Amino acid sequence: MERRRRMRYLGWGVLLLALAFGAQGLAANEGVTATSDAGGPYEGHTLVSVQSYGLDGKLLELNEDNEVVWKFDPPKSRVFDAEQLENGNFLVAVTTKLSPEKCPDDQLVVASDQCIEARVVELDYETKEVVWEYSWYDEYITHHEVHDVDRLENGNTAIVDMGNDRAFVVNESGAITWEWQAENHLAQGTEFHEKYGGPADPGGETDWTHMNDIDKLENGNFQLSVRNFDVVIEVDRETKDIVNVVGEPGNHEVLDHQHNPYRLRNGTVLVADSENDRVVELNATTDEIVWQYGGRGLLHWPRDADRLPNGNTLIVDTFNNRVVEIDRNGDVVWSYSGVQMPYTADRLSVSEEDHETVPGTELESRYVETDSVRSALEQAEAYAAFVFPSWVELPELLTLAGMVLGTVWFLLEGAVAVARGQ
Structure with missing residues (x-):
């Protein structure tokens, strides 16, 4: 009984x-919300790329009233880095999942039910038509997406190819004019590996380097973010040698699986230090922390940060599903929330190459942690978003x-x- x-x-x-x-x-609010402090975000429209938890990635342009004035939402895709070019067009990194009948046989070895097309597209601003494209096929979508592109001053385009552990440059005709293979510079037996270590190359289609960012520096070299090595490296464009390293594999006090480093004119590097739940500005020579903002109490897995000319910092707070702008004191002066798994954000009034801004030495750092129980619950909430509705x-x-x-x-x-x- x-x-x-x-x-x-x-x-x-x-x-x-x-x-x-x-x-x-029934009571849930799945829409986006925006707030703006009277003290003011930095002027201009905001470009937000959205990876998404599924395959409904998009690119949004928001005006100063936080209204969507332009949108690109390719089917069955994830959208990563995007930038506005001098001609007004948008250059976008897109990864599209394809059914097997649309895939070449050599890309159906690991996952025979699908492959992906990694695409870099230039979109006409008015018509959204593709006016230039470079693409390639790869195996499956997880850790094989194309994360970053950068249009160079000579018209060529720099790209990172995560699935094949390489960075390269193509001209307008699609010919590769420069290529850097990680296996030649980071694998066991290389000078880097002997000095710094790092994960061994397992080969095949596994996620070895997770290279996620490329930028051309003022000296002509390329800056690469090698996420799984916890380092940001500078590569000599002529010799392809690694001439500077920020961070150290496995030393998570400096960087832990970072995204989108941004070299400032004063020589420091502003980085979305993702697994440390913070944005950090580091001395590129000594790894010394110049400024930081974050901790699980403020950010959860940020993946992009730009320092604006007035000293504000625009941050993509990915697992909190929002983009925020903080002022010099670390106070939020603008936020756009409810967008699912954002990846990058740019203030379009600021040139992509203009890194002249206020150094972290003139800003107030802020770091707020949470207790371990709440932190674990928030992590579970973030992972659940890959399975359950938003x-x-x-x-x-x-x-x-x-x-x-x-x-x-x-x-x-x-x-x-x-x-x-x-």
Whole structure:
């Protein structure tokens, strides 16, 4: 009799939790929200690229009233880096998932049900038509996307190819004019590996370097972000030698799986230090922290940060699904929230190559951590977004967990009852 009573209570409990979960879904606000402090964000429209948790990536241009005035949303795609060119067009890194019949046979070895097309496209601003494109096929979408592109002053385009662990430059005709293969410079036996170490190259289609950013520096060299090595490197354009290293593989006090480093005119590097949940400005020679903003109490897995001319910093706070702008004191003066898994953000009034701004020595650092329990719950919430609808956040996850536990308990009680003939 006691077991039947427990089962009855469990059944009612699961039912009530299911009703509560439904009510949470009905009450959820899946739309975007924006706030702006009267003190003011830096002037200009904002370009936001959205990777998405699925395959509905997009590129958005927001005006100063936070209205979407331009949108690019290619089907079955994720959108990464984007920049506005001098002619007004947008250069965009896009990765599109393809069905197997559209894939070459040599890209169906690992995942025979699909492949991807990594694309760099220049879009006419008015018509959104593709006026220039460079693309290649790769195996599957996870860790094989094209993350960054950069149009050079001579019209060539610099690209990082994460899936093949390389960086390269193509001209307007699509011919490769420069190429840097990580295996020749980072693998075991190389000078870098002997001095700094780093993960061994496992070969095949595994995620070895996760190279995610390329920028041409004022001295003509290329700056590359090698995420899985926790380093930002400077590569001599002529010799292809690594001439400077910021960070150290495995030393997460400096960098931990970073994204989108941004070299300032004063020689420091502003980096979205993703796994450390912060944005950090580092001395490019000594790795000394000049300025930082973050901690799980402020940011969760940021992946882009730009220092604006007035000293404000524009930050993509990815797992909090928002873009924020903070002032010199670390106060949020603008935010755009509710966009699912943003990747980069640019203030279009600032030239892509203009890195003249206020150094971190004149800014106030801010770092706020959370307790380990809350941090773990927030991490679970972030990972759940890959599986559940966007409205399922921490409260909904707790309700769902209660439903699952209650159901399992109910079934176990039932199984015991059947086994004992009760």
